[in-house]
Amino acid sequence: xxxxxxxxxxxxxxxxxxxxxxxxxxxxxxxxxxxxxxxxxxxxxxxxxxxxxxxxxxxxxxxxxxxxxxxxxxxxxxxxxxxxxxxxxxxxxxxxxxxxxxxxxxxxxxxxxxxxxxxxxxxxxxxxxxxxxxxxxxxxxxxxxx
Amino acid sequence: xxxxxxxxxxxxxxxxxxxxxxxxxxxxxxxxxxxxxxxxxxxxxxxxxxxxxxxxxxxxxxxxxxxxxxxxxxxxxxxxxxxxxxxxxxxxxxxxxxxxxxxxxxxxxxxxxxxxxxxxxxxxxxxxxxxxxxxxxxxxxxxxxxxxxxxxxxxxxxxxxxxxxxxxxxxxxxxxxxxxxxxxxxxxxxxxxxxxxxxxxxxxxxxxxxxxxxxxxxxxxxxxxxxxxxxxxxxxxxxxxxxxxxxxxxxxxxxxxxxxxxxxxxxxxxxxxxxxxxxxxxxxxxxxxxxxxxxxxxxxxxxxxxxxxxxxxxxxxxxxxxxxxxxxxx
Numbered sequence: 276x277x278x279x280x281x282x283x284x285x286x287x288x289x290x291x292x293x294x295x296x297x298x299x300x301x302x303x304x305x306x307x308x309x310x311x312x313x314x315x316x317x318x319x320x321x322x323x324x325x326x327x328x329x330x331x332x333x334x335x336x337x338x339x340x341x342x343x344x345x346x347x348x349x350x351x352x353x354x355x356x357x358x359x360x361x362x363x364x365x366x367x368x369x370x371x372x373x374x375x376x377x378x379x380x381x382x383x384x385x386x387x388x389x390x391x392x393x394x395x396x397x398x399x400x401x402x403x404x405x406x407x408x409x410x411x412x413x414x415x416x417x418x419x420x421x
Numbered sequence: 422x423x424x425x426x427x428x429x430x431x432x433x434x435x436x437x438x439x440x441x442x443x444x445x446x447x448x449x450x451x452x453x454x455x456x457x458x459x460x461x462x463x464x465x466x467x468x469x470x471x472x473x474x475x476x477x478x479x480x481x482x483x484x485x486x487x488x489x490x491x492x493x494x495x496x497x498x499x500x501x502x503x504x505x506x507x508x509x510x511x512x513x514x515x516x517x518x519x520x521x522x523x524x525x526x527x528x529x530x531x532x533x534x535x536x537x538x539x540x541x542x543x544x545x546x547x548x549x550x551x552x553x554x555x556x557x558x559x560x561x562x563x564x565x566x567x568x569x570x571x572x573x574x575x576x577x578x579x580x581x582x583x584x585x586x587x588x589x590x591x592x593x594x595x596x597x598x599x600x601x602x603x604x605x606x607x608x609x610x611x612x613x614x615x616x617x618x619x620x621x622x623x624x625x626x627x628x629x630x631x632x633x634x635x636x637x638x639x640x641x642x643x644x645x646x647x648x649x650x651x652x653x654x655x656x657x658x659x660x661x662x663x664x665x666x667x668x669x670x671x672x673x674x675x676x677x678x679x680x681x682x683x684x685x686x687x688x689x690x691x692x693x694x695x696x697x698x699x700x701x702x703x704x705x706x707x708x709x710x711x712x713x714x715x716x717x718x719x720x721x722x723x724x725x726x727x728x729x730x731x732x733x734x735x736x737x738x739x740x741x742x743x744x745x746x747x748x749x750x751x
Contacts, residue, residue, distance in 0.1 A: 361426055361430065364430050364433070365427065365430055376433070380437055381437045384435070384437035387434070388441060388444045389444070392447065392448075392451055395448065395451050396451060399426045399434070400425050400426055401426070401451055401452050401455075402452065403452060404453050405450075405452070413450045413456070414450065417446050417450075417517075420443050420446035
């Protein structure tokens with residue numbers, strides 16, 4: 276008996292095949308399979324093809340990567356670029372793959388911990404919503420941390 | 422690539438325990454949402470009071486310069502000084518914030534009290550414990566209260582309450598405020614039993630006599646088993662015949678005692694106090710180059726945490742309508 280295969284579709288309409296028993300490490304996919312058997316293509320409208328390829332690689336690499344802390348850590352360490360890690364964290368959040376998401380967030384935290392405020396805002400694409408006066412007031416309160 | 426990173430992901434990144442406190446404080450300025458998140462009580466408590474957080478020792482001492490006294494650091498407790506109001510000041514040196522808490526009033530002519538401070542490892546809630554005991558030896562018999570009065574303050578509730586238990590320390594026990602230690606979830610005091618009877622049943626120790634011992638300081642360690650104290654073991658005694666040791670101030674990261682040592686300055690033959698480290702195995706004394714007034718050194722050990730970040734700086738919490746301990750007892 277051949278193993279059952281699922282098809283996932285990225286935001287840019289690329290199709291990826293993955294064996295069902297590996298795909299259901301994602302809680303989101305597991306629930307979809309449970310509900311309607313998921314015989315057709317599963318669309319992932321927020322995940323681009325590059326990121327989905329990474330997620331598939333993660334789920335495929337070995338049995339139950341979610342239970343292998345060292346593997347999870349090594350997997351994100353090898354992809355140490357912040358934009359990639361953010362996409363990976365977002366995809367892991369949508370697909371509910373907890374260890375992968377935690378590891379990606381932790382790697383980003385490690386990378387930004389010595390960043391200046393401007394570097395943090397740029398890396399995480401955050402807009403500064405304070406006036407220069409408001410920013411100065413906070414800097415004065417916590418002067419020693421800058 | 423999407424043009425923004427969802428708040429959910431941003432907050433999960435900040436939540437990673439490996440971010441040092443200094444980074445987190447800086448990141449308060451990134452945007453308004455980050456400030457609300459980092460200074461929320463949930464985040465402050467969740468940041469975790471656990472054993473992997475770095476520990477530091479803060480030294481307090483006085484020096485004389487141009488005949489004016491200058492206290493270098495702030496202490497956690499205001500010493501009971503006979504005035505009607507006593508306060509505990511909780512200060513988090515890492516985030517430079519402090520709050521003051523009124524201590525329940527005590528009739529100081531007949532009673533004295535000790536205050537202990539600790540952060541509950543389970544709930545991460547700062548607590549104060551005040552034990553009031555009969556100060557005057559002669560009045561032990563005449564005052565009718567049986568146990569000592571114990572009150573507990575939790576920062577989360579902002580209130581003092583009486584501890585009702587049948588296991589309170591008996592009234593002949595006297596506490597030593599200078600010798601209190603927090604180990605795990607317990608606060609320990611060195612205590613003396615002022616009566617001679619039943620000493621064997623008591624956990625209290627015999628009071629140190631200044632005249633007899635040649636080795637006045639002995640270091641003990643408390644063995645723990647699943648967070649419960651198991652036994653006290655003698656580690657070593659401090660033998661430094663050529664030094665005049667005023668007191669043990671604290672212990673370094675290598676568990677070496679830090680001492681206040683009284684020495685004669687050879688240049689002007691004045692007596693001066695120095696902070697020194699004693700190496701237990703060699704008996705060697707190492708000078709740390711810190712000089713201060715006689716008997717002015719003390720040390721406070723603290724763990725890195727975000728506690729108090731969600732409080733206004735310099736707030737005073739009054740103790741409400743708690744009755745004076747002396748008036749309840751007599």
